[in-house]
Amino acid sequence: MIELDGLTKRFGHKVAVDQLSCVIKPGMVTGFLGPNGAGKSTTMRMMLGLDNPTSGSVRIDGKHYRDLAEPLKYIGALLDAKAMHGGRSAYHNLLCLAQSNRIPESRVAEVLDTVGLTAVAKKKSKGFSLGMGQRLGIASALLGDPEILMFDEPVNGLDPEGIHWIRNLMKTLAGQGRTIFVSSHLMSEMALTADHLIVIGQGRLLADTSMADFIHENSRSYVRLRSPQQERLRDVLHEEGIVAAEAGDGALEVDGATTEDMGELAARHTIVLHELSAQRASLEEAFMQMTAGSVEYHAHSGQDGAPPPEEPWGQWGQRPGNGKGA
Numbered sequence: 257m258i259e260l261d262g263l264t265k266r267f268g269h270k271v272a273v274d275q276l277s278c279v280i281k282p283g284m285v286t287g288f289l290g291p292n293g294a295g296k297s298t299t300m301r302m303m304l305g306l307d308n309p310t311s312g313s314v315r316i317d318g319k320h321y322r323d324l325a326e327p328l329k330y331i332g333a334l335l336d337a338k339a340m341h342g343g344r345s346a347y348h349n350l351l352c353l354a355q356s357n358r359i360p361e362s363r364v365a366e367v368l369d370t371v372g373l374t375a376v377a378k379k380k381s382k383g384f385s386l387g388m389g390q391r392l393g394i395a396s397a398l399l400g401d402p403e404i405l406m407f408d409e410p411v412n413g414l415d416p417e418g419i420h421w422i423r424n425l426m427k428t429l430a431g432q433g434r435t436i437f438v439s440s441h442l443m444s445e446m447a448l449t450a451d452h453l454i455v456i457g458q459g460r461l462l463a464d465t466s467m468a469d470f471i472h473e474n475s476r477s478y479v480r481l482r483s484p485q486q487e488r489l490r491d492v493l494h495e496e497g498i499v500a501a502e503a504g505d506g507a508l509e510v511d512g513a514t515t516e517d518m519g520e521l522a523a524r525h526t527i528v529l530h531e532l533s534a535q536r537a538s539l540e541e542a543f544m545q546m547t548a549g550s551v552e553y554h555a556h557s558g559q560d561g562a563p564p565p566e567e568p569w570g571q572w573g574q575r576p577g578n579g580k581g582a
């Protein structure tokens with residue numbers, strides 16, 4: 257478990273992370289989202305003791321990072337896959353890390369096997385492809401068999417096989433009861449991987465919710481109807497007091513409807529349907545919907561990134577209505 261309590265980081269006048277409080281729980285993959293410059297990397301660096309908070313705290317299983325005697329046994333992280341010593345072999349990179357954390361050498365071969373690098377264990381890591389480098393970084397995170405794992409943009413530049421592998425690895429690790437915290441700009445990938453989301457904008461917490469609730473609350477769900485009797489269908493919907501929007505491709509869209517209700521209505525009026533489909537917004541749409549507010553706020557008043565004069569995210573209190581019928 258990772259607990260953030262009022263975590264704040266200022267760089268001069270710039271507030272990179274602003275009073276962030278949340279708990280990242282074990283047994284699930286928690287996605288960490290935010291637009292560019294939202295403060296994700298800074299937050300992760302503070303979690304790992306690489307940056308000191310200006311105020312507030314981070315606790316790793318109840319302890320400050322600096323109080324962990326052998327930190328790799330508590331928390332493993334992939335922050336920068338290129339951070340490895342290029343002149344050393346994959347094996348020796350991991351061995352050095354193992355020795356400094358009193359991890360047995362046998363573990364090195366185990367994690368190389370887990371990430372599929374056994375065959376290139378003796379090769380210098382500077383010759384590694386981006387995907388191999390990511391795998392080596394993940395091997396180093398796994399080395400201490402920690403209960404908490406953090407991955408910053410783990411799928412960047414990976415091919416579909418590599419992305420699929422990392423996704424399954426994170427799910428497996430979460431299934432073992434570990435705490436998995438992952439940031440990514442690839443929304444489609446995040447939607448497939450994360451169970452829970454923490455979303456930040458301008459350093460502030462925007463959402464701490466399940467994936468399903470996040471999408472539900474920040475986006476539109478509607479039913480698409482297409483019929484060779486489109487005029488008739490439009491009239492029937494109108495008579496029933498149902499508002500339908502033109503989709504632009506000949507279909508009609510009804511907000512907040514169910515396919516059951518729409519299908520039965522069409523059947524009652526013997527209208528042939530060529531399409532009857534429930535449309536749920538994607539994580540990407542929900543994310544854009546939510547963070548659009550953050551960009552809008554920034555454009556109107558944020559010239560130097562100074563904190564807003566009053567609660568800027570109050571609009572999110574009305575989240576369920578956002579985007580409906582937009």
Ligand SMILES: Nc1ncnc2c1ncn2[C@@H]1O[C@H](COP(=O)(O)OP(=O)(O)OP(=O)(O)O)[C@@H](O)[C@H]1O
Pocket residue numbers: 267270271272290291292293294295296297298299
């Ligand atoms: N060392 C630093 N000195 C000054 N400002 C910094 C420093 N590190 C980060 N910042 C600023 O803090 C803010 C948050 O940066 P951070 O890198 O944490 O965001 P991010 O969410 O990880 O962004 P991205 O998605 O682009 O990687 C940005 O405005 C950034 O310019």
